[in-house]
Structures are given as C-alpha cells and as structure tokens.
Amino acid sequence: STPRATGSLYAQFGETAGLSALVDSLLERFADDPRIAPKFANTNIPRFRRLFVEHLCVILDGPCTYTGDDMREVHTGLDISEAQFNAVVEHLIDAMQAQDIPQTAQNRLIARLAPMRKDIIYH
Numbered sequence: 001s002t003p004r005a006t007g008s009l010y011a012q013f014g015e016t017a018g019l020s021a022l023v024d025s026l027l028e029r030f031a032d033d034p035r036i037a038p039k040f041a042n043t044n045i046p047r048f049r050r051l052f053v054e055h056l057c058v059i060l061d062g063p064c065t066y067t068g069d070d071m072r073e074v075h076t077g078l079d080i081s082e083a084q085f086n087a088v089v090e091h092l093i094d095a096m097q098a099q100d101i102p103q104t105a106q107n108r109l110i111a112r113l114a115p116m117r118k119d120i121i122y123h
C-alpha cells in the first residue's frame with residue numbers, strides 16, 4: 001500500500017507491507033556500510049528482519065506483537081558506539097525518504113526511537 005499523509009502513524013508507513021519494504025531497504029544500506037555490516041556477521045538475517053518489522057509495527061501503534069527480546073538484552077555485548085547508532089538512524093532516514101514516508105511521520109518515528117539509544121549503545 002502507498003504511504004499517505006493521513007491516517008494512523010502505522011498507516012502512513014504503509015502498514016506491514018510498507019514496513020517490510022522499509023526494512024529490506026535498511027538491510028541493503030547496512031550491508032553496504034562497513035561501520036555496520038560487521039555487527040551483523042553472526043546474525044540470522046531473516047529472523048532479524050521479521051523481529052525488526054514487528055518492533056517497528058508496535059512502536060508505530062500497529063496491530064502487531066513483538067516476539068523478540070528487549071532492546072537492552074539484545075544489544076548487550078555488541079559494543080555499539082554512538083557513531084554506529086547515529087549511522088543506523090541516518091540509514092533509516094534515507095530509507096524512509098526513499099519510500100516517500102511523510103515527513104511528520106518520519107519525525108514521529110525518530111522521536112520514539114531516540115529514547116532507546118541508552119539501551120543500545122555500549123554496555
């Protein structure tokens with residue numbers, strides 16, 4: 001479905017189909033980025049893809065259930081720097097831009113992800 005500037009936040013991201021396309025675009029950007037790709041060397045990518053879509057869906061108030069682990073647990077020991085966190089956010093913005101997600105909807109997602117920073121960076 002095509003993202004539109006009206007409807008719920010989840011609808012503005014094109015619902016599950018839109019989120020799946022967004023995450024595919026994000027994964028391509030990660031694979032091409034030497035700051036990010038090595039972190040995913042031992043990751044089951046189809047599983048990550050499914051869980052990341054679920055997680056975004058919940059954050060966007062969509063009708064989904066997140067079945068993965070909590071953010072702090074998942075990222076513990078991955079040694080993720082602030083620069084790597086920022087790089088991921090930039091790739092997300094580029095991916096949303098490429099999918100024509102309305103700007104206000106983009107801003108709302110970023111605002112909801114920002115507080116997770118402390119659970120993801122180094123620990």
Ligand code: HEM
Binds near residue numbers: 040042044069084116
């Ligand atoms: C707000 C930012 C982020 C969010 C919302 C997020 C979300 C997620 C989610 C939902 C999963 C799957 C959870 C699970 O396996 O149970 C995951 C896994 C993962 N994330 Fe993140 N993440 C973020 C930032 C980052 C950053 C900056 C990096 C590294 C540069 C990163 C690296 C990873 C890796 C490597 C995995 C897979 C771990 C494994 O294979 O078990 N994440 N993330």
